Amino acid sequence: MSLDPPKKLQHQILQLCPVNKSTRILKADQIHLTLLFLGEQPDSIIPEIAEALETLHFNSFAIELDDTGHFRSGVIWLGVKHNTALLNLQKNIAILLQQQGISFDHRRFSPHITLARSKRHLKAYLLQQYHQAFHEQRFGFQADKLLLKSSQLTQQGAIHRIEAEWTP
Secondary structure (H helix, E strand, C coil), rough: CEECHHHHHHHHHHCCCCCCCCCCEECHCCEECCCCCCCCHHHHHHHHHHHHHHHHEEEEEEEEEEEEEEEECCCEEEECCCCCCCCCCCCHHHHHHHCCCCCCCCCCCCCCCEEEECCCCCCCCHHHHHHHHHHHHEEEEECEEEEEEEEEEEEEEEEEEEEEECCC
């Protein structure tokens, strides 16, 4: 389950990413904010997810993007400013899917947009380049469409396909 920034913003974000041979920058259509990761699921679960989210109601809300950071796994990300509406939406989705018996990743929700991945240890200078590139930037978008996406992993990265969507 994800929220996608508008295409123009996806491209603006990517244009700021420092190019470095040790990282793989995501493609524009891969830029999204994951609300809930469902992991490996059969295609047949899509109607069950749709049924579970039948009662989901949310109002459109603004998302402000923040500074960059990284995970030990080699992911460099763009953060999201604290947002109660976003946290509530994520929590409500999790509750509805759990009530329907649909399994998903239960990690603590840490809202971010992945920018790049590295298989190597991330060097301080690289992280500083990302910080400098995004430090003065102010990005935001309207969360007005919830997307259920499937992913197919390839050598060039994940290929996402929209399976279902919900609007306020």
